[in-house]
Amino acid sequence: MLDFFNFSTFTFSELVNNKQKIIKDKIEKNIDYDLIFDIIKFNNISDEDLNTNELNSIINKCAYKIPTTDGVRAISSKEVSNKNYLNTFIVDKKITPSFVxxxxxxxxxxxxxNIEEIAIAEDGRELLQNNNIKKAVIEALSESTIKIKDLxxxxxxxxxxxxxxxSIPAIMxxxxxxxxxxxxxxxFINGKKLYPTSKKGEYQLTYNFLKTLDTKFNNLPNSINKTFYPMNTFEKVFYQVNWQNIKKTLNGTPLYLDFSNGAFSKIGQNYLHKQGxxxxxxACFLGExxxxxxxxxxxxxGLPFSIKESKLNSINRLLKDxxxxxxxxxxxxxxGDGDRAFILKYCAKTKKVFVYNGDILGYIIAKGFSKTNKQGRFCLTIESDIALIPIIKDELDWKCNTVGVGDRWLIxxxxxxIMFVGCERSxxxxxxxxxxxPPLLSGNGLLTALLALxxxxxxxNFGFNRKITSYKYPLDKFYRGSLEWNKLENKIINFKKFQFKPFSIKYEYDVLLLKIFNKNNEEIGLIYVRKSGTEPKISISISTIKEYVEIAKDLIELLEKEIN
Incomplete structure (x- = not known):
């Protein structure tokens, strides 16, 4: 099924012309899931696009899914009475219980x-927010026949x-x-986040959502049984950790923990104490x-690797102690939810703190596993340090590839x-x-840090990496083919100290991507422009090999003026 939705009025549109009917017929014959087309985007695409046999091109340009990176995220709010909750989410960037x-x-x-149970959990925000977001999850599930396992x-x-x-789905x-x-x-279904396509994808979920906009949160009292996390599962998750080596590394000193006052605060601390x-x-003050x-x-x-002074609490405390x-x-x-990690190390010799980001930790872990896994694949995202690819190929002789932003694309x-390690600088x-x-492929911040230690x-040998962000840029005007898109793309291409070649990555259709070449036509970097899926901001990120740092700085400074 293909329907058209007008997001300026938040209403469905009737078929009004032959073009719409042709595309509707073509789509419905060739895909096995339901789609919503943004009628405004559809009306703006060319006849050439409409007549193409490339269905993916048409879908990429017009199909709508609820806008975010994965799942949904926004400022948490109780019901807003005078607006529909989809409008509140899209326009006001707020998530309400009825939306959830x-x-x-x-x-x-x-x-x-035949799904009988769903596992649910939370990161602890609701302890202080009390905005009924988790309660809305429970109310929805309670109205179905599915049993709830609340961890x-x-x-x-x-x-x-x-x-x-x-073997059950999960909601976090x-x-x-x-x-x-x-x-x-x-x-999560089968341990993985949802992807756009398929009968169990984001397009289908969006279709289901838009067809039932009359759903409302009733704030009904409910009671469900709590489930405590089984320790045998915990042990299976962390079985590869070398505790003996970690204790040698710590050399009698305590391990400092900044768990964002989030989900690992208690369960993670307790597990570390159990290991001695x-x-x-x-920052493990859950609920406080x-x-x-x-x-x-x-x-x-975005911090440099080496830091001598800082006002950030975690770094300042390490420097002081x-x-x-x-x-x-x-x-x-x-x-907050424990799927990302950095390590900080205070070096007594240099009296500095070193910052180990996701790329560095991914490198350490891949190198560690390569001693017992001669074959492997190392996957990075477009956000990662491009200098890692030749290093991994040369040092480990592993396969390498690059995917879009976000951990779900890594897998x-x-x-x-063969062995697999995927990483992102964040x-x-x-x-x-x-x-x-099937194999567990979920990012685990605590596991990442413990493996690296x-x-x-x-x-x-790091490359040059810089990311700039703007909250002022007109996000609604930046999409493939728009005036703002073309303006930024031309600004980059007209920077004559580099040469550029636009390219695209699966599912990242509205990300402006360009490979960077030197004057000898050797690929030396990558630049992308991307709207955040979770906050009202746009980012430009550049990564080059170290020899081109100064030129790359000139380019990013030029673009920073453009977006701010």
Whole structure:
């Protein structure tokens, strides 16, 4: 089924011309899921596009899915009485209980009729927000015949592991690394987030959602049984960690923990204590302090590798304690739902703190596993350091490839019979855990950090990486083929110190991507322009090999003026 929706009026549009009828017929004959087309985008595409046999091209340009990176996230709010909740989500960037209830109902419709249970969990935001987001999830599920396994406050990767072991879907109430006023939902089927296409994808979920906009949250009282997380599943998740090496690395010092006051705060600390690891609590105040407020990985993104002074709490504390005790010190920094990690190391010799981001941790872990896995695949996203690819190929002789932004794309290129490590500079690292069937492929920040500490921290010859962001840019005017898109693309291409070649990546249709070449036509970098899926901002990121740092700085400064 293909329907047309007008997002200026939030109403469905009738078929009004022959073009719409032709495309509707073509789409319905060739795909097995239902679609909503944005009627405004459809009316703006050319006759040439409409007449093409490339269905994917038409779908990419016109198909609508609820806008976010994965799942849904926005500022958490109770009901807004005078607006519909879809308008509130899209225009006001707020998520309400009625929106969540419809979203969960739409998810349930994707599932097989024989699904009897769903596992749910939260990152702890609701303890302080109390905006009924989790309650809306429970109300939606309670109106179905599906039983609820409420794991309470558990990190996303542990929820996914549990759902894989029980062969049931999972729903996580979280806004991940986003600020404390945000909340949202992540959905999992067979241990994976939803992808756009297929009968169990985001397009189908969006279709279900838009067809039931009359759904409302009733705030009915409900009572469900709580489920405690099984320790045997926990042990399976962390079985590859070398605790003996970690203790040697720590050398009697405590491990500093900034868990963003989020989901790993209690369960993670308790597990480390069980393994004999002493800890210092920097930000593990679950239910006492806001998630991601003055803490967590988001504050560390974009920082230089070496830092001598800082006002950030985690770094400042390591600098202070390290200079007092004159010892190397280590900190693990996670995000709210525990799927991302950085490591901080205070070096007593240099009296500096070193910042190990997701790319560096991915490199360390791949190098560690390569000692027992001669064959492997290393996958990065377009956000990662491009200098890593030749290094991994040269040092490890592993296959390498690049995918779109976000951890769910990292696992698309996995090979069944060889080792897999995927990473993103922002702190996502994914490895294959074959103790689960199918293999567990969920990013786990605590596991990432512990594996890296167990293998021993090291670095590689970094490239140049810089990311700039604007909250002022007119986001609604930036899409493929728009005036703003063409303006930015031309600004980049007209920078004569480099040569550029536009390209695209699956599912990242509205991301402006260009490969960078030197005057000898050698590929030396990548640049992208991308709207955030979770916050009202646009980012430009550039990555080049080290020899071109100064030229790359000139380009990014030029573009920073353009978007601000």
């Amino acid at each position: 209830k419809n979203y969960i109902n739409s998810f349930v419709k994707l599932l097989n009729e 309470q406050i558990v990190p996303t990767p542990l929820l996914v592991a549990y759902s894989l072991e029980k 109430v979280t806004a991940s690394h986003n600020p404390p006023q945000y909340n949202g939902i992540k959905l 690891i002493k800890t210092v609590n920097l 302090k806001n998630i991601n407020e003055d803490c967590g990985v988001a504050l560390l993104e 390290g200079r007092i005790y004159q010892k190397d010190l280590f900190a693990i920094v996670l995000d 698309e290129s996995i090979d069944e019979d 702190g996502h690292v994914i490895i294959k855990n074959e103790l689960f069937t 167990g293998f021993g921290l090291s670095t590689y």
